[in-house]
Amino acid sequence: MTAQDARTGWVRQVVTYDHARTLALLYVVLHFSRRWVRTVRAEGVRGVAHNAYVSVARALMRLLLKLPANRRRVEREMSTAAGQLEQSLVLPSTVPTMRVLPVHGRDDRWIDKQLDVLQHLGKHGDDSERHWRDGRCSGAVYHGGDELSRVIVDALRRFLLSNPLHPEVFPGVRKMEAEVVAMVLDMYNAPPGAAGTTTSGGTESILMACKTVRDWARAERGITEPEMVVPMSAHVAFDKAGNYFGIKVRRVPVDRISRKVRIDAVHRAINSNTVLLVGSAPNFPDGMIDDIVALGALAKRHRIKCHVDCCLGSFLVPFLERAGFVSEPFDFRVEGVTSISCDTHKYGFAPKGSSIVMYDSEALRRYQYYVNPAWVGGVYASPTLAGSRPGALIAATWAVMVAMGQDGYTESCKQIVGAAKAIERRIRDEIPELTILGHPLVSTFAIGSAGAINVYDVGDQMSKRGWHLNAIGGDAPAVHLACTRLTVPVVDEFVADLKEAVAHSRTKPAQPGTMATVYGLGQSTAVGPMLIGDMATRFIDLLYKLTP
Numbered sequence: 001m002t003a004q005d006a007r008t009g010w011v012r013q014v015v016t017y018d019h020a021r022t023l024a025l026l027y028v029v030l031h032f033s034r035r036w037v038r039t040v041r042a043e044g045v046r047g048v049a050h051n052a053y054v055s056v057a058r059a060l061m062r063l064l065l066k067l068p069a070n071r072r073r074v075e076r077e078m079s080t081a082a083g084q085l086e087q088s089l090v091l092p093s094t095v096p097t098m099r100v101l102p103v104h105g106r107d108d109r110w111i112d113k114q115l116d117v118l119q120h121l122g123k124h125g126d127d128s129e130r131h132w133r134d135g136r137c138s139g140a141v142y143h144g145g146d147e148l149s150r151v152i153v154d155a156l157r158r159f160l161l162s163n164p165l166h167p168e169v170f171p172g173v174r175k176m177e178a179e180v181v182a183m184v185l186d187m188y189n190a191p192p193g194a195a196g197t198t199t200s201g202g203t204e205s206i207l208m209a210c211k212t213v214r215d216w217a218r219a220e221r222g223i224t225e226p227e228m229v230v231p232m233s234a235h236v237a238f239d240k241a242g243n244y245f246g247i248k249v250r251r252v253p254v255d256r257i258s259r260k261v262r263i264d265a266v267h268r269a270i271n272s273n274t275v276l277l278v279g280s281a282p283n284f285p286d287g288m289i290d291d292i293v294a295l296g297a298l299a300k301r302h303r304i305k306c307h308v309d310c311c312l313g314s315f316l317v318p319f320l321e322r323a324g325f326v327s328e329p330f331d332f333r334v335e336g337v338t339s340i341s342c343d344t345h346k347y348g349f350a351p352k353g354s355s356i357v358m359y360d361s362e363a364l365r366r367y368q369y370y371v372n373p374a375w376v377g378g379v380y381a382s383p384t385l386a387g388s389r390p391g392a393l394i395a396a397t398w399a400v401m402v403a404m405g406q407d408g409y410t411e412s413c414k415q416i417v418g419a420a421k422a423i424e425r426r427i428r429d430e431i432p433e434l435t436i437l438g439h440p441l442v443s444t445f446a447i448g449s450a451g452a453i454n455v456y457d458v459g460d461q462m463s464k465r466g467w468h469l470n471a472i473g474g475d476a477p478a479v480h481l482a483c484t485r486l487t488v489p490v491v492d493e494f495v496a497d498l499k500e501a502v503a504h505s506r507t508k509p510a511q512p513g514t515m516a517t518v519y520g521l522g523q524s525t526a527v528g529p530m531l532i533g534d535m536a537t538r539f540i541d542l543l544y545k546l547t548p
């Protein structure tokens with residue numbers, strides 16, 4: 001027997017069928033335990049235990065809800081709630097309900113009359129226009145003033161039917177789109193060779209940034225199970241991106257006091273599948289800017305990408321210093337930052353449907369494109385989710401940006417951030433029952449309870465006084481206000497109403513309103529989120545319900 005034969009004989013003896021099975025099992029065990037180790041590292045033993053508890057509690061609740069008596073009760077309650085929701089949403093109107101196309105087209109006068117009624121359709125006969133013009137809505141309408149509205153309408157009219165999918169037909173639109181992107185890149189101090197595209201809004205900008213990094217990691221790193229590390233406080237569009245594009249989202253907590261993402265937690269959540277770290281400048285819930293320098297450095301060290309969400313910061317953060325406010329590093333000057341999203345349709349004052357996503361290089365931007373040379377309809381190449389796009393929005397965005405200029409945005413930053421600071425200071429000084437979370441630097445801040453009162457009840461009291469604040473969940477219950485130009489003249493009114501709301505909620509608590517009920521329920525771990533999710537689904541159904 002030669003040495004060769006001896007060796008194959010040995011191999012044949014050792015690697016029997018049983019061994020192969022054991023090895024396969026071992027591989028599966030290792031594979032899953034590696035997943036477990038990663039999850040425990042990212043979420044901590046307590047986090048994992050908590051999540052396990054929530055899963056078990058939910059499964060139990062789901063079982064209990066299956067019992068006929070319970071099911072009937074829940075169904076009854078949900079129907080009542082949905083009925084109330086419907087009444088507040090699907091408003092009766094004197095305008096006829098159009099269920100089918102009119103056989104003969106209506107004339108201008110008829111349409112004008114109907115549109116007039118629809119524009120002012122509101123609850124209990126009050127005027128829906130007045131609702132936001134009064135400055136009592138948090139965020140929602142980023143109005144640049146009536147003069148700017150005229151600029152927008154003129155641009156929309158001129159480019160009404162243009163479609164940037166056909167640049168050879170609309171060369172002017174192509175030029176304006178390239179310039180809008182270039183101007184925003186410059187605002188964010190992009191390096192030479194940086195690149196971007198316009199999108200339909202902040203959500204699409206974020207979706208695109210995540211897809212781009214996923215495709216980059218697949219092509220250049222061979223990562224097929226991509227993950228991203230996202231602060232708890234970052235926008236829900238990152239979860240949407242994870243859901244749409246098959247990227248695992250690891251949400252990491254923020255510091256309880258500073259409200260910035262905990263860098264140690266980000267560090268622990270990174271593993272060999274991580275492709276992207278995310279920071280906000282600022283975030284939506286409490287308006288804090290994450291430690292972008294630390295995030296960029298971590299990303300660089302792990303040779304992965306780092307996205308900064310400046311959708312809300314948009315045209316405020318780049319002008320903070322010039323407007324005389326304190327700022328923190330947030331843009332392409334920070335080492336390791338590879339992409340940024342910025343909403344022209346927020347503090348840029350462009351009409352809704354307009355945002356920018358930027359990358360530190362053209363090479364990275366290419367991973368965003370969709371190119372198909374084999375389609376029977378012709379060679380197809382498009383930069384974003386949409387095919388045909390509204391060139392009119394690009395023209396309007398361009399017109400607004402050049403009408404405002406650096407001076408205009410510096411001034412609007414002064415006013416808007418000034419209003420936010422004034423309200424914040426007065427709350428800290430004059431309303432001891434409330435606190436401001438963290439130390440926000442921009443236009444948005446969250447108001448929490450200093451201990452004795454239920455802040456959602458205060459939110460409900462503010463609703464009764466005509467204010468629309470957002471309820472903020474998570475580890476720190478709060479209501480938030482995103483100041484806009486419309487808030488500037490109503491700072492005193494806001495503080496006065498807030499004082500009344502606090503006094504009311506201190507003297508006669510209980511009698512929970514919508515915000516208190518919904519968020520009270522949403523915070524309960526077992527059934528709350530399930531029921532709220534069900535209601536939210538019914539809410540979307542209602543959006544498409546015809547007026548009876």
Ligand SMILES: *Cc1c(COP(=O)(O)O)cnc(C)c1O
Nearest residue numbers: 201202203235283284309311312
């Ligand atoms: C508004 C916002 C977005 C994007 O929202 P859109 O409604 O899709 O424009 C993203 N991040 C933050 C922090 C935001 O405030």
